[in-house]
Amino acid sequence: MALLGRGFGHKPALILVALLALGFSAWLLYGVRTSLRGTVLADGAPLAGAVVRIQGSADYTITDQHGTFTLTVPLLDNFAHVTASAPGFYIAAAAGAPPNPITLTLLPHPTEDNPDYAFISPILDRENEAACARCHAHRSETVRAADEPAPLPVDEWLLDAHAQSAVNSRFLSLYNGTTLDGTRGDLTAYQFDSALGIDIPTAPTSGQGDVGFRLDFPDSAGSCAACHVPILALEHGHNADPNTAAGVAREGVTCDFCHKISGISLGADGLPVPDLPGVFSLTFLRPSHDEQVFMGPFDDTPGDDIYLPLQSESQFCAACHTGSFWGVSIYNSFGEWLDSPYSDPISGQTCQDCHMPRRGTTTFVDLPPDVTQFVPVRDPQTIFSHLMPGAADEALLATAAAITLDGTRSSEQVRVTVEVTNTGTGHHLPTDNPLRQVILLVEAHDADGNPLTLLDGARIPAWGGIGDPAQGYYAGLPGVLYAKILADVYTGETPTAAYWRQTSLVSDNRIAAFATDTSTYQFRLPANAGSVTLTARLILRRAFIELMAEKGWDTPDLLIAQETITVP
Ligand code: HEC
Ligand code: HEC
Ligand code: HEC
Ligand code: HEC
Ligand code: HEC
Known part of the structure; x- marks a missing residue:
């Protein structure tokens, strides 16, 4: 070290000045901007109203009635990754070099839900090309800066309660009427009440063994799966017995499930309809064979992705975080939020703001060597955590x-x-x-x-x-x-x-x-x-x-x- 220092003498200062000058001129040049023009086509015709941006950038423009757009790009960016998005279409991408105009062709995405679609597990089959862990999990061989948080969506979701919702032992023991070590309580005794004309339970739940849904209703699966084991409930409706969940259904509220949600039906009061808990209030867009769709918060992720603004709204969480039984409100974090100042669109905060706090990273993928897709450096403000901290945090x-x-x-x-x-x-x-x-x-x-x-x-x-x-x-x-x-x-x-x-x-x-x-x-x-x-x-x-x-x-x-x- 000492030798080196003497050898270089005053040179570091010179090098610094040269570097500064270079940096300054680069900065000056960077300030010089040029125009990148192009056209967005759909179904062979120009498309007006498409959102066009340099991938990863907050600035965007919208195509005019001729489907054309002009983006301002730094002169130094001799190559720009541009994306276009419009409702009903997959996000498209093209690379452009000013002054040559570029063309982006939007392809329609499927609009019919396919109930036979098999959800993909993020982890069960890591070799599967489509397993989220292949690209959305931290790869141990990736070197990263010490101050950069490692976890990506899959690493985080594995620690999130949603990943455990189908197998949570408290849930299953309350559902089945057992203790944690599996001892089952007594079935509830009913007596016919002639005044009411119905069978009513005769004794309180406590002190007579265990409390449990299946002790009260041994022959009914109930609606618990609609929120706790949603993939099973999608398959079996009101006959979904959480004890029978297998494969990806056991992953509870999993990646592919949330990113196939395309909408939610809400009543006039802005709340889910009481008789339609969880999946019964949600609509899905599950692709058929050879197609794929992922609904997400970005309009500039080309491929099989679709921009869905609902992903960034509290309403996305409403179906499972509102629920009543026999007309009595039981779960209601969404309704309470809606009634609070937090639901003010300007000064408020969404569920995602608090429960999916910004992670502070510039990417949410870590691609394997064989995937060569361009990935931009993103604004950390746009990337949300999948840890979903709750009452145990x-x-x-x-x-x-x-x-x-x-x-x-x-x-x-x-x-x-x-x-x-x-x-x-x-x-x-x-x-x-x-x-x-x-x-x-x-x-x-x-x-x-x-x-x-x-x-x-x-x-x-x-x-x-x-x-x-x-x-x-x-x-x-x-x-x-x-x-x-x-x-x-x-x-x-x-x-x-x-x-x-x-x-x-x-x-x-x-x-x-x-x-x-x-x-x-x-x-x-x-x-x-x-x-x-x-x-x-x-x-x-x-x-x-x-x-x-x-x-x-x-x-x-x-x-x-x-x-x-x-x-x-
Ligand atoms: C409970 C539903 C839910 C589950 C489960 C879920 N996501 Fe998300 N995900 C969201 C929401 C909501 C957003 C958008 C947040 C926003 O923009 O406000 C999001 C955003 C994303 C994004 C965009 C980047 C980011 O992090 O903001 C990616 C990629 C993603 N999710 C992948 C995954 C993967 C992979 C899994 C499983 C390991 C997963 N998601 C599980 C709801 C979910
Ligand atoms: C398909 C139904 C479903 C959707 C959609 C859903 N959740 Fe949940 N959520 C659940 C269930 C079920 C649990 C309980 C899991 C458990 O503890 O076993 C849960 C638990 C939670 C918890 C508690 C976590 C903890 O560690 O205790 C938070 C926070 C939460 N959800 C937030 C959200 C947010 C925010 C959204 C929307 C972005 C959302 N959820 C969407 C079903 C859902
Ligand atoms: C409308 C959706 C919905 C339905 C229907 C539903 N749950 Fe839940 N359940 C949730 C959510 C969301 C949470 C997490 C909320 C929280 O952490 O407070 C939860 C939490 C729980 C917990 C607490 C878990 C823990 O770790 O503390 C138990 C137990 C539970 N549910 C049992 C049931 C049973 C049994 C049924 C059926 C009789 C049922 N739930 C029906 C949405 C639902
Ligand atoms: C082969 C790699 C690969 C696999 C496998 C993969 N993704 Fe992605 N995903 C990407 C890339 C690349 C992006 C865009 C990254 C960017 O532009 O910053 C992305 C973006 C996303 C987005 C954001 C879409 C938007 O429009 O906001 C979601 C959501 C998402 N992926 C979910 C999933 C889920 C769920 C799975 C597993 C079922 C999965 N991905 C599997 C590579 C992959
Ligand atoms: C301003 C921040 C903020 C917003 C917005 C917010 N939450 Fe929370 N949430 C919290 C805090 C803090 C806790 C922990 C205290 C508690 O359990 O009530 C929490 C706890 C929870 C829990 C765990 C409850 C339990 O007992 O396990 C759930 C579920 C939940 N929130 C769902 C939601 C949903 C759904 C929304 C949107 C409709 C939402 N939250 C909006 C801050 C927020």
Whole structure:
């Protein structure tokens, strides 16, 4: 190193000046722009209204009534990759060198859905030419910069709950009425109710074994697969039994499934029709033999790709994230989002904005050597993550809510006010599956660390768990449990986890987007208590603790936020 340094003497400075001059002139030249002209044809005739752009660039132009366009390109780009897109056609590409005009020919894409199409697994058969992992997964032999995130769509999706939705053991154990180790509960007993003229369940689900859809309805497959095992539901409609899922259907909500969705039917209220959960509200464009289509958010990816604006809208997620049973809203993150300021098209945020955060990479492919397709360097703002973080993601949870704590003391009491604000959740907190709860725990301690006694104020209800607080059974403790509480219409069981039965809404104190819940507490202050420490913790619990104990689910509670103050 030292030798080298001496040998080069003052040369590095000269080289630097030369490089700068070169760079500057290149930059000057780059500033000089030229025009690239061309025509877009479809069905042998010029096509007006097609979107034309340099592949990967944000600038675009639209063809005029003669199907012609003019793009401005830097003079130095002696070769430009141009794409054209219009509804009803595959995206087309051509390479052009100004001043020669170019022609792009759009080919119509299929418009009839083919129900016999066999979905492609991203991973099951990596040798398959069409397996997404061939091109959309990180290849171990690819050298990448240390600061560049490696995961591509397939690597990320493998870690996403959608990839597990058909085999999620909590789902299957609630569906089948088993514990995690497979012990099946008793079938539900029904009795004829002469006043109602129907058979009604005779006993609550808890305390009589396990709760489960198939214990209530042993002969019906139910509609659970419509969202959890969608490929099976597409094949077997209302007879799709999740236990029979095999092959690509076991991949749950998989790549090829989402990228074959072509539309969603919504009611006049903007929500999916209640009787049509999941796949029953969606339309698909599955190609026939020898054809392929991928619907995606880009209009400049030539080949078998089709631009679908719906991919970047919350409505894309609505069919499975809205759902009711017997007219009672059960899942509703989409509806809650729609009712919130987040659905404002200008100032709001989509599901994708929060759940598919920009990954910060400039590409979403890593092509094998035998695929020589041109791939542009893309704006990282246009590439979305397939990790789909949710309620199990601590980083996302940290953005969900904030706590403020206020305490004042008199000679005998400490009065505490706790505000919980939904600061970053684009819907209610908690949302979707009604098993979820968010629990606020409020504690007061004197200077010696002794807990103070609650005289008056909010307390955790029975469904926070009756038992040892050290084990997570919080009933009776100072605090609030935020949840949607449903009662079984016939047995009265409250809360019921059997939300596929006829239920009624008892209460819903979940916190809507940007809303604040305020609770107050008065703790007894012993003489000479010294300074008082107040702590508020907000945690997310995946399911009611008694259900978890019964089922053997051991998913730990997760911390969302914590605040501590001292009242001197
Ligand atoms: C739950 C549905 C869903 C699943 C499953 C899914 N995608 Fe996507 N994908 C989307 C949506 C929605 C977008 C567009 C996001 C946007 O633009 O707002 C997208 C975007 C893409 C893009 C464009 C680049 C990017 O990342 O933004 C590619 C490529 C892609 N997906 C491939 C895949 C592959 C490969 C898989 C499986 C490993 C997969 N997708 C699984 C919904 C899905
Ligand atoms: C075909 C139905 C379907 C579609 C379409 C769908 N989802 Fe889901 N989603 C599910 C199911 C089922 C689960 C539960 C999976 C599980 O936990 O087993 C889920 C879970 C989730 C979770 C929780 C993940 C976690 O780690 O807990 C998030 C977040 C989510 N979806 C967001 C989205 C977004 C955003 C879209 C649209 C881009 C979308 N989903 C489209 C069915 C769907
Ligand atoms: C309208 C679509 C839809 C239908 C129908 C549906 N689910 Fe779900 N389910 C979801 C979504 C979306 C999630 C994830 C939401 C969340 O994380 O809160 C989910 C989550 C769950 C979970 C929680 C999984 C976990 O890991 O915590 C269970 C259990 C479950 N569903 C069981 C069922 C059963 C049983 C049925 C049928 C009786 C059913 N679901 C019907 C969409 C649906
Ligand atoms: C042979 C390689 C290859 C395979 C296999 C492959 N893709 Fe792609 N895919 C690409 C390339 C290349 C692009 C465009 C990259 C670019 O322009 O930045 C792309 C783009 C996409 C897009 C974006 C389309 C748009 O218009 O927004 C989606 C979605 C997509 N692929 C999904 C899939 C899915 C799902 C699979 C598996 C079923 C798959 N791809 C298999 C190479 C492949
Ligand atoms: C402003 C950001 C934001 C937007 C927009 C947003 N979410 Fe969320 N979402 C969150 C946060 C934060 C959480 C974690 C807290 C929670 O579970 O409620 C979450 C959690 C979830 C979960 C996991 C629930 C569970 O208990 O497993 C699902 C499912 C979900 N969101 C679906 C959606 C859907 C569908 C949309 C669009 C209709 C959407 N989200 C829009 C921020 C957002």
